[in-house]
Amino acid sequence: MNSDVYQQALTLIESAENILVTTHTRPDGDACGCVTALTEVLRRRGKTVRPLLLSPIPDWYAFLFAENVPVLGQDVQVQDLLGGGFGAIDLVIIADTNSYSQLPQFEDYLKQSSVPTLVIDHHLAADALGQVRIVDTSASAAGLVLLEFLTQAGWAIPPRAAAGLFVAIATDTGWFHLSNTDSRTLHRCADLIDMGIDANGLYHRLYQSFSHPRFNLMVAMLNTLELQFDGRYASQHLRRADFERTGAAYRDTENLINECQRIGSVTVSALFMELKDGRIRCSLRSRPDPQRPGKEAMDVNEIARRFGGGGHRMASGTYLSAPLEHAMQLIHDEVARRLP
Ligand SMILES: [Mn+2]
Known part of the structure; x- marks a missing residue:
């Protein structure tokens, strides 16, 4: 990472007193880990830090935080951020995303406020969001980008922050089995x-x-599994009724899509979830085909982007405003066009 960017980020942080820390909607382990790490480290530096989430945190990540983190649109409104009701804010730090589509409501705040913004991320630049961007697309996790920055700054990393950073990196690498697990990742995790x-x-x-x-809920999802194209494409779905019957929450779906990758033939997978507002959330995963050595995995990010979503080449997602069956057909057709 070029040291100019680090220096600019240090200057932004050092000159701020009141820092709001946030991340993308539907926070995953990387997102939650970064928010807790930034909160703990910067408080230790004497800053007043206010973590804020854009949607409720999955129960299993709650232990990472020392406090109940408020949720925008639920505990706090955009007007509170603009009008001081959430306290003074003189710096915003956003981790694990740099695209407005991942920042519902918070986008409105950012566009109406003049507070400087620092982005710490590992996704392809989407909206050129933020005055200073520490974005490293070769990093396996935003937590890795953050850890290297904190190490370079020489700042103490308290135990809760270290746990957050480890969870950030470990979850984004599938606990060190996905293809983004490089030696850099393992060295920093050893630290x-x-x-x-x-x-x-x-x-x-x-x-x-x-x-x-x-x-x-996982059992219900597994029971919908359909394999197509010689077992290379796995499609699964969850209806509103599945959530109601099992008593599971929408956030309980995190990582369930990966279960079907236990099937050796699967190179592309999709999970469709019916939301309360009628839209369909579609998560997409791909991986290299062992039958075609040397060939890259399908670019599912390209598919997601066609429908206004995005993410990474091998892990992406989007929302579809269509009935479930139609949404499944749309993605099926995109997959079909790209399969060799
Ligand atoms: Mn991430």
Whole structure:
């Protein structure tokens, strides 16, 4: 990372007293880990830090935070941010996204406010959001970008921040099995283990602590599995009735899409979820085809972008304003066009 950007980021942070820290809607482990790490580290630096989430945090990440983090649109309104009702704000830090579409409502605040914004991210530049951007698309997680910045700054990383950073990196790499797991990732995580984090304890809390409703939701999803194109495309869905019957929440769907990748033939997968507002949330995953060595995985980000969404080449998602069956057909057709 070029040191000019680090220097600009340091200057922004050092000259701020009141810092709002946020991340993308539907916060995942990387998002939550970055928010808790920034909050803890900057408080230790004497800053007043106000973490804010844009949608409710999944239950299994709540332990990362020392407090109940307010949610925009629920506990706090855009007017509070603009009018001082949320307290003074002289710097905004956004982690793990740089696109307005991932910042519902907060986008309105950003566009109406003159407060400087620092972005710490690993996604392809989308909206050139923020005065200063520490964006490294070669990093496996925003948590890795943040950890390297904090290390470079020489700032103390308290235990809760170290745990947050480890969870950020570990979850974005599928606990170190996805193709973004490089030696840089493992070296930095070794540093965190040296700081005393309990990797095994964190794994148990995150992956072996399903609620019964969430487990039942996974079973419902698995029962909808359809394999197409010689087993290369896996499609699954969840209807509103599945959520109602199991008592699971929408946020309980995180990572469930990855289950079908246990099937060896699957190279592309989609999970469709019916939302309360009638839209369909579609998550997409891809991976290289073992039958075609040397060939890249399908670019599912390109598919998501066609429908106004986005993410990464091998993990992306979008919203579709169509009935479930129609949404499934739209994505099916895009997948079909791209399969060799
Ligand atoms: Mn991430």
